[in-house]
Amino acid sequence: MATSAIIFYVVATIMIVFSLLAVTSRKILRAAVYLLFALAGTAGIYFMVDYYFLAAVQLIVYAGGIVVLIIFSILLTSHIEEKMEKPDSLKIILTAILGLGGTAVSLYVITNHLFTPQPTTGVEATMSTIGEKLLGYGAGGYVLPFEVISILLLAAMVGAIVVAKRNKPENHD
Amino acid sequence: MIESVPLNQVLIVTTLMFFIGVYGFLTRKNLITMLISVELMLNAVNLNFVFFDRYLFPGKLEGHFFSLFIIAIAAAEAAVAIAIFINLYRNIRSINVEDVNEMKN
Amino acid sequence: MGYQYTIWILILPIVAFVINGLGSGKLPGKISGWIATVAIGISAFLSYKTAFQFFGSGSHEKIIAVKTTWLRFNEGLQIDMGILLDPISIMMLVVITTVSLMVFVYSQGYMKGEKGYDRYFAFLSLFSFSMLGLVVATNLFQTYMFWELVGVSSYLLIGFYYDKPAAVAASKKAFIVTRFADLGFLIGILIISFYTGTFDFDILTRPEAMTLPVTATFLGLSTMTWALLLVFMGGAGKSAMFPLHIWLPDAMEGPTPVSALIHAATMVVAGVYLVARLFPTYSVLAPDALEVVAFIGAFTTLFAAVIACTQFDIKRILAFSTMSQIGYMMLALGVSGYGGEEGLGYTASLFHLFTHAFFKALLFLGAGSIIHAVHTNDIREMGGLRKYQPITHILFLIACLAIAGIPPFAGFFSKDEILAAAFATHPIYYIIGTLVAGLTAFYMFRLYFIVFWGKSTSYTHTPHESPVIMTLPMMILGIGSVVAGLIPFGSYISSDGVPLKGHIDWVVATISVVLALVGILIAFKFYKTESAKPEAISKSFGAFYRSALSKFYFDELYIAITKGVIFRFVSKPLAWFDRNVIDAFMNLIAAITNWVSSQIKEFQSGQLQKYAFIFISGVIIILLSFLYANQ
Numbered sequence: 011m012a013t014s015a016i017i018f019y020v021v022a023t024i025m026i027v028f029s030l031l032a033v034t035s036r037k038i039l040r041a042a043v044y045l046l047f048a049l050a051g052t053a054g055i056y057f058m059v060d061y062y063f064l065a066a067v068q069l070i071v072y073a074g075g076i077v078v079l080i081i082f083s084i085l086l087t088s089h090i091e092e093k094m095e096k097p098d099s100l101k102i103i104l105t106a107i108l109g110l111g112g113t114a115v116s117l118y119v120i121t122n123h124l125f126t127p128q129p130t131t132g133v134e135a136t137m138s139t140i141g142e143k144l145l146g147y148g149a150g151g152y153v154l155p156f157e158v159i160s161i162l163l164l165a166a167m168v169g170a171i172v173v174a175k176r177n178k179p180e181n182h183d
Numbered sequence: 184m185i186e187s188v189p190l191n192q193v194l195i196v197t198t199l200m201f202f203i204g205v206y207g208f209l210t211r212k213n214l215i216t217m218l219i220s221v222e223l224m225l226n227a228v229n230l231n232f233v234f235f236d237r238y239l240f241p242g243k244l245e246g247h248f249f250s251l252f253i254i255a256i257a258a259a260e261a262a263v264a265i266a267i268f269i270n271l272y273r274n275i276r277s278i279n280v281e282d283v284n285e286m287k288n
Numbered sequence: 289m290g291y292q293y294t295i296w297i298l299i300l301p302i303v304a305f306v307i308n309g310l311g312s313g314k315l316p317g318k319i320s321g322w323i324a325t326v327a328i329g330i331s332a333f334l335s336y337k338t339a340f341q342f343f344g345s346g347s348h349e350k351i352i353a354v355k356t357t358w359l360r361f362n363e364g365l366q367i368d369m370g371i372l373l374d375p376i377s378i379m380m381l382v383v384i385t386t387v388s389l390m391v392f393v394y395s396q397g398y399m400k401g402e403k404g405y406d407r408y409f410a411f412l413s414l415f416s417f418s419m420l421g422l423v424v425a426t427n428l429f430q431t432y433m434f435w436e437l438v439g440v441s442s443y444l445l446i447g448f449y450y451d452k453p454a455a456v457a458a459s460k461k462a463f464i465v466t467r468f469a470d471l472g473f474l475i476g477i478l479i480i481s482f483y484t485g486t487f488d489f490d491i492l493t494r495p496e497a498m499t500l501p502v503t504a505t506f507l508g509l510s511t512m513t514w515a516l517l518l519v520f521m522g523g524a525g526k527s528a529m530f531p532l533h534i535w536l537p538d539a540m541e542g543p544t545p546v547s548a549l550i551h552a553a554t555m556v557v558a559g560v561y562l563v564a565r566l567f568p569t570y571s572v573l574a575p576d577a578l579e580v581v582a583f584i585g586a587f588t589t590l591f592a593a594v595i596a597c598t599q600f601d602i603k604r605i606l607a608f609s610t611m612s613q614i615g616y617m618m619l620a621l622g623v624s625g626y627g628g629e630e631g632l633g634y635t636a637s638l639f640h641l642f643t644h645a646f647f648k649a650l651l652f653l654g655a656g657s658i659i660h661a662v663h664t665n666d667i668r669e670m671g672g673l674r675k676y677q678p679i680t681h682i683l684f685l686i687a688c689l690a691i692a693g694i695p696p697f698a699g700f701f702s703k704d705e706i707l708a709a710a711f712a713t714h715p716i717y718y719i720i721g722t723l724v725a726g727l728t729a730f731y732m733f734r735l736y737f738i739v740f741w742g743k744s745t746s747y748t749h750t751p752h753e754s755p756v757i758m759t760l761p762m763m764i765l766g767i768g769s770v771v772a773g774l775i776p777f778g779s780y781i782s783s784d785g786v787p788l789k790g791h792i793d794w795v796v797a798t799i800s801v802v803l804a805l806v807g808i809l810i811a812f813k814f815y816k817t818e819s820a821k822p823e824a825i826s827k828s829f830g831a832f833y834r835s836a837l838s839k840f841y842f843d844e845l846y847i848a849i850t851k852g853v854i855f856r857f858v859s860k861p862l863a864w865f866d867r868n869v870i871d872a873f874m875n876l877i878a879a880i881t882n883w884v885s886s887q888i889k890e891f892q893s894g895q896l897q898k899y900a901f902i903f904i905s906g907v908i909i910i911l912l913s914f915l916y917a918n919q
Contacts, residue, residue, distance in 0.1 A: 012187035022196040029200050029223055033207025038216060045219045048200075052226050059185065059237045064250055068229075071254050076222065076261045083265045084215055087272045097210045108901065109206040112908050116198045119915070125190045127238045135247055143244060144251075152248050159255045166259035174266035176273070205904060209897050284894025 469525020476518030523559030544656030582622020589615030631783030636705030729807030
């Protein structure tokens with residue numbers, strides 16, 4: 011078995027385990043940290059398929075941005091020491107059955123489908139290719155989604171400020 | 184890794200991750216932990232895109248860019264979601280999903 | 289030079305209707321009246337222009353000025369909309385726009401300060417549009433559509449004072465009765481189009497094309513006769529012919545100018561116009577139907593004249609007089625033949641329609657002027673008005689003389705032609721016609737003497753002459769009532785298009801004039817000053833007088849039939865069925881829906897995770913079903 015395969019299995023196991031912990035831990039701050047590990051594992055897999063730029067984005071945006079944001083909001087809204095109450099067992103059982111069923115169906119499809127992998131050729135995901143493609147307006151260029159995303163981010167920023175802003179006290183005159 | 188691990192096996196990993204996210208989304212009561220579950224699902228989907236791109240259509244980079252955009256959208260979504268949570272907490276002193284049921288019936 | 293501009297005769301009133309209708313309540317002051325008046329004024333001008341152009345050209349052929357296909361059923365059968373110009377339609381255009389214009393101007397004075405001034409002029413414009421569209425129709429179907437529009441606007445105007453129960457009842461009565469008659473009209477149209485494959489007047493009335501393959505018979509009469517009888521039923525409904533006359537007296541609940549325009553001069557003669565329009569068809573294909581027309585006309589004219597002698601409501605007297613005069617027109621059409629001297633009745637009928645429009649509109653406007661001054665409809669509460677309303681008095685006298693057929697006023701010429709035509713056909717018709725001429729003179733002068741002479745009633749406030757805006761139109765109509773009879777009508781309008789030399793039959797004329805003078809003399813004796821003689825005479829007639837006073841109990845008869853028979857044995861069971869079976873079924877469905885919704889609304893719990901659970905389950909189930917289907 012190749013070394014890369016072994017590394018992959020290890021990383022995959024870590025990711026699955028931390029994912030499970032993230033959704034079951036009854037301490038909310040810990041759940042956020044477990045999520046961070048799972049996301050870091052994902053970044054590792056991106057490294058392994060030679061998508062360095064994507065891996066870097068994953069680390070910066072997810073780990074550096076979203077998880078920090080989540081932790082902030084946890085600090086703002088919850089008591090860290092407090093254990094979250096356990097969901098009722100019927101709900102757990104039903105949801106587990108649903109999840110397992112979904113997994114079974116998906117795995118059935120995945121294992122029964124014959125994929126034909128192509129040999130690795132063509133463009134490598136170097137920084138210059140990514141930059142040219144991201145701002146390219148010819149065939150295979152992504153300038154339109156890029157612009158749309160930038161407007162979306164702007165809108166999200168404005169929206170987040172407006173929503174989270176404290177309402178002005180109402181004037182009772 | 185691409186040569187040594189077949190596509191079926193990596194897809195098993197992403198599938199598991201996705202349904203773990205689903206499980207969390209359906210059982211957790213705290214809205215922030217539900218958001219964490221959603222991030223897990225998004226992540227699984229991202230991985231799927233990257234793997235399909237890498238294994239089946241090498242060199243096209245389409246899955247790569249899709250993942251990139253999804254990450255951007257996830258960031259925007261998390262920002263808005265957390266703004267909503269904070270506002271909600273300010274109004275009803277709780278971010279428990281079961282308390283947010285004003286629009287029932 | 290073409291006739292395309294005639295389309296504007298139609299467009300202007302409908303534009304006025306739209307403006308006034310949409311702007312109702314928002315237009316400042318009296319502008320709505322002016323909009324409507326100017327529109328109809330231009331229409332009137334264009335109508336006169338058309339008349340001069342058409343008759344000036346010397347040709348009496350039908351001209352289709354505007355034509356557009358509206359509905360196409362199949363290759364042969366299609367419905368057009370258009371404008372047909374021929375002598376009678378142009379004559380009608382002139383009459384309608386003239387009387388309309390006068391009434392519009394008059395209304396500005398009469399309706400001043402009334403609630404719903406805008407609405408009044410909107411409806412009036414709609415009526416003018418509908419009536420003009422009716423007379424220029426190129427085919428039966430267009431006629432029918434405008435016919436119904438006329439009915440609607442008549443309904444709206446009778447019920448103008450909608451907070452008055454009598455007006456509402458009258459408008460409903462008018463609508464239902466005429467609608468019932470129109471059912472016959474529609475069936476007639478359908479039968480005609482079925483057998484001839486066309487709606488066009490141009491083809492229907494071409495005498496040389498009268499070899500229609502009509503062989504089917506029903507109850508001994510040919511199908512065409514039945515069809516034309518049914519068409520006549522529609523005409524009888526609009527023209528208030530016996531036995532469909534019951535709505536006209538009640539229609540007097542509307543504003544008086546409306547009565548003048550609609551229920552005297554224009555709409556009620558639509559039936560006459562319809563028969564005249566299809567006259568060649570009647571005359572060639574269904575002489576039996578014409579006999580019926582003549583009989584009904586003769587009966588109505590006598591019947592209405594007798595009732596008119598007994599009434600006390602000024603507008604109802606005029607209404608019965610209108611019925612009587614329209615009966616004359618129908619009688620004349622019925623006794624007429626096609627072509628040449630035979631066609632005298634046709635010319636006479638339309639001539640009378642023409643002159644009648646002037647003096648009857650004048651009578652109604654005069655009545656309006658009187659009512660405006662004394663605020664009552666009952667002639668027993670009037671008297672000695674000639675001192676207070678000199679202009680109205682003179683004009684009313686002119687109109688009375690005209691309707692009584694005293695030379696040289698308009699009514700004399702047309703009535704004389706009718707009587708001559710009747711004389712040439714059947715003595716009974718002639719005798720009835722002459723008798724009615726005397727009766728007409730009597731009841732009109734009874735009205736005249738009671739209102740303007742008679743005892744001087746003490747009024748609560750002194751009656752005054754109407755303003756110029758009301759008397760001016762009356763004067764113009766008065767001039768029309770004097771000179772309209774001098775027009776050589778026969779050279780313009782005749783049954784076959786060949787000019788008919790009109791001449792006065794002096795024997796007939798002398799007899800009718802003498803009778804009319806006798807009528808006037810009796811009225812003078814009885815009513816010039818108050819006397820007990822009328823009372824005594826009406827007593828001696830006893831039951832006959834009482835039944836005439838109650839309009840021969842026709843309203844009661846209709847009510848007995850509808851209430852006692854139709855309502856009790858048809859409507860009541862149907863209503864019961866509707867309420868207890870159909871409604872119950874609907875209620876059951878509603879109740880079930882209600883119950884189900886209350887049961888399932890708990891489903892919408894507001895719990896986000898429940899929704900997500902169901903959603904994901906659904907996705908998985910769909911996935912499974914796809915997988916199963918692909919195996």
